[in-house]
Amino acid sequence: MPRILTSHTSDSELTEHNAKMFGSPKERLDFYRREIQYETSILANRTDAYLAAQSFLVIAFASSMGNLNPEWGKMFTLVVPPFLALLGVLSSLNAWPGIRAAYDIIDHWYYKQSELLRSEPVMGMAYDESPLFCERESTHKGYRKALLFSVRTPWIFASFWVLLGFWGVFIQVA
Template identity: 55%
Template sequence: MQRIIVDPPATAGTGAAESGVFDSPRARLDFYRHEIHFESSLLSNRTNAYLSAQSFLVIAYASSMANVNASWGHLFTLVVPTLLALLGMVSSMHAWPGIRASYEIICHWQFKQRQLLASEPAMGQAYDDSPLFSDWENSKKGYHVSLLFSLRTPWIFSAFWLMLGGFSLWAQLR
C-alpha cells in the first residue's frame, strides 16, 4: 500500500505574525516596496502592449484611408477604416479594466506603506538625519501624478478612434 507524505497540519496558533513573515518593520517595508515595484512593472507592460497595438491600428487606418482603387476603393475606404476605428475603441475598452486594476493595487500598497512610515517614525531615518522617503514620494499625489499617463491613455485613444471613425464616415458619405 502506498502512502502519500504530506506536511503536518498547521496548528491554530501559527498566524502570519507568529510564523515570522514580517520580523521587523523594515521587512514589511521591503515587502510593500516589492509589491509596488511588481505592480508598477505590470502596469508599464500593459500600457506598452496597449500602445503598441494602438500604433499598429493607426498605421492600418491611415493605409486603408489612402486606398485610391477606382473600382472598389470607395467601398473599401468606407468599411475598413470604420471597422478599424471600432476595433480601436473595443481594444481601449478592454485595456481599461486591467490598467485600472493595476492602479488600484498600487494605491493599496502605497497606502499601506504610508501607514507603516507614519506609525514607525524611526523607519524614516536612514543612516543619517535625512528621511528615507521624501514627502512628495510618500504622498498620494506624488505617485498618482506618475500614473496618470497610463490611466488616461485608453480614454484618449477612445476619443481619438471616435473622431477618426466619424471622419472616415463623413469623408466617404458626403
C-alpha cells in the first residue's frame, strides 16, 4: 500500500495548529458532539431503512407461503419463499458494512471525546462541582450498549431468513 511521506511535525506546531483550528477545548468538544450526533442519525436512518425493507420481505414471504392456487400454488410456494429468504439474507449482508461503518465512526468520535475529557478535567466543571459529563456517559460501555440493536439486527435477520428459507422448503417437501 503506498504511503505518503511527510516531514516530521513537532508538538509545538501541532498545538498551534489545533489552537487555530478549534480555538478552545470547548469548541473541540462541541465539534466531537456534533459529529457523534450526525453519525448517530446516519446509523438510525440506515437501521430504519433496513428494518422497513425487512418488514416488507416478511410480509411478501408470509403472503407467498399462503398461496392456495390449485394449479400452480404448490410450485409457487416451493420456489418463491426460498428466493425471498435468499433476498433477505443478501440484503442483511449488504446492510451490515454500512451499519458497521457508522458504528466504527461513532466509536472513533466517542474515543476522541473521552480523551479530551480525560486530558482536560476542568472541561466538565461548567457551573458547579458536578461534572458536565460523568465517567458513565463517556465510557465505551455506555454508548456501545445503546448501539447494539443497530449492529446486531442484520445478523439476527440473516439467521431468521436462513431458518425461514429452510422451513419453507421443508414444509413443502415433507
